[in-house]
Amino acid sequence: MGTYFWISFFTILIQLMTATVKSQQLIESQLNLPSCPGPDPTLNYRPVIGIVSHPGDGASGRLNNGTDVSYIAASYVKFAEMAGARVIPLIYTEPPEILNQKLNLVNGVIFTGGRVKDGLYFEVVKGIFQKVLEKNDAGEHFPLLAICLGFELLTMIISKDNNILEEFSAANQASTVQFVENVKLERTVFGRFPSVLIKKMSTDCLVMQNHHFGISPERLQANKDLCSFFRILTTSTDKKNKVYVSTAQARRYPVTAVQWHPEKNVFEWRSSQIPHTEDAIQVTQHVANYFVSEARKSSNKPAPSKLLDNLIYNYSPSFAGKAGGSFDEVYLFSPRPALSSL
Numbered sequence: 001m002g003t004y005f006w007i008s009f010f011t012i013l014i015q016l017m018t019a020t021v022k023s024q025q026l027i028e029s030q031l032n033l034p035s036c037p038g039p040d041p042t043l044n045y046r047p048v049i050g051i052v053s054h055p056g057d058g059a060s061g062r063l064n065n066g067t068d069v070s071y072i073a074a075s076y077v078k079f080a081e082m083a084g085a086r087v088i089p090l091i092y093t094e095p096p097e098i099l100n101q102k103l104n105l106v107n108g109v110i111f112t113g114g115r116v117k118d119g120l121y122f123e124v125v126k127g128i129f130q131k132v133l134e135k136n137d138a139g140e141h142f143p144l145l146a147i148c149l150g151f152e153l154l155t156m157i158i159s160k161d162n163n164i165l166e167e168f169s170a171a172n173q174a175s176t177v178q179f180v181e182n183v184k185l186e187r188t189v190f191g192r193f194p195s196v197l198i199k200k201m202s203t204d205c206l207v208m209q210n211h212h213f214g215i216s217p218e219r220l221q222a223n224k225d226l227c228s229f230f231r232i233l234t235t236s237t238d239k240k241n242k243v244y245v246s247t248a249q250a251r252r253y254p255v256t257a258v259q260w261h262p263e264k265n266v267f268e269w270r271s272s273q274i275p276h277t278e279d280a281i282q283v284t285q286h287v288a289n290y291f292v293s294e295a296r297k298s299s300n301k302p303a304p305s306k307l308l309d310n311l312i313y314n315y316s317p318s319f320a321g322k323a324g325g326s327f328d329e330v331y332l333f334s335p336r337p338a339l340s341s342l
C-alpha cells in the first residue's frame with residue numbers, strides 16, 4: 001500500500017514537472033518567433049482622401065433648400081473607406097484658405113458626379129485641380145479620381161474650352177467598356193484587375209453610366225491639350241450608338257477620369273439599372289483599391305490631431321433615398337452660421 005502510494009505520487013510529480021518544462025518551452029519558442037515583417041516603409045498607411053462637395057442637397061430640395069447648402073453622396077465616402085482610407089470633405093463654399101489647409105491634410109482627391117458646370121463650384125474644382133498638378137510637379141505623389149461630372153469638368157478645364165462637351169444619351173444605363181486596341185493597362189486603374197474580369201467588362205454591363213454629356217474619342221484626340229494630357233483606356237456606347245470616352249488616364253500624373261460611377265455598384269440602390277452582381281461589386285472594389293493604393297504613395301503625413309476636426313466623422317449622413325432623392329445617403333454641409341449673431 002505504502003509503496004503503491006509513493007509510486008503514484010512520484011509519477012504525478014514527474015508528469016507535473018514535465019508539463020511545466022513543456023509550457024516554458026512553448027512560451028520561449030513563442031517569444032523567439034520572428035516578428036511580422038515590417039510593411040514597405042516608403043508607403044503611407046494612413047491615407048486620407050478629400051472629396052469635393054457639390055451644390056445642393058442631392059435630393060432636389062427635399063432635405064434642404066438652402067442656396068449655400070452642398071452635399072457629398074455617402075457612396076463616395078464609403079468607396080474611399082472600403083479601401084482603407086479616411087475622408088475629409090472639401091466643402092466648396094468654404095473660403096479658399098480653409099480649402100487649401102484641408103488639401104494639405106489629404107493624400108488624394110475625388111471629384112464626384114453631379115450636374116453643375118459653372119460659377120463658384122467650377123472655379124473651386126479648377127483651383128483644386130491646379131493644386132493637384134502642382135503637388136505632383138513638386139514631387140509629391142497626389143492622385144485624383146474624377147468621376148462622371150468630374151471627368152467632364154477636367155475635359156473643360158484642360159482643353160480651356162467650356163463648350164467642348166458633346167451630348168450623349170447615357171442617363172441611368174449600365175454599360176460595357178471597350179478597351180482601346182493594344183492599350184497598356186499596367187499602372188492604370190485596370191492594372192491589377194484579373195484578366196477574366198477585364199474580359200467580362202467588355203461583354204457584360206458591369207459599369208453604371210448616368211450622364212447627358214461626354215466627349216467622343218475623335219474630339220478628345222483632335223484637341224492638343226486633352227490629347228497630350230490624357231491617354232484613352234476605354235470607350236462606351238450610348239443608347240443611340242454614339243461612342244464616348246469612358247475611362248482616361250493622365251500620361252504624366254496619377255489622375256484617372258471615369259465617365260462611369262464605380263461607387264454606385266456597391267452603395268447605391270435607387271435605380272434598378274445599377275449592376276450589383278458579384279462581378280460588378282468586384283469592379284468597384286478594384287477601382288477603390290487602385291485609387292487608395294495611389295494615395296498610399298503620398299508622403300504627406302500631417303499630425304493626427306490636425307485631422308480630427310476635419311474628418312467626415314464630424315458629420316452624419318441623411319437617408320435621402322427614403323425622402324425620394326436619387327442617392328441613398330448624403331452628407332449635407334451648410335456654411336457655418338455668421339458669428340455676428342454672437
Ligand SMILES: *[C@@H]1O[C@H](CO)[C@@H](O)[C@H](O)[C@H]1NC(C)=O
Binds near residue numbers: 062
Ligand atoms: C423645398 O422647397 C420645395 C418647393 O417649395 C418644397 O416642396 C420642399 O418641402 C422644401 N424642402 C424643405 C426641406 O423644406
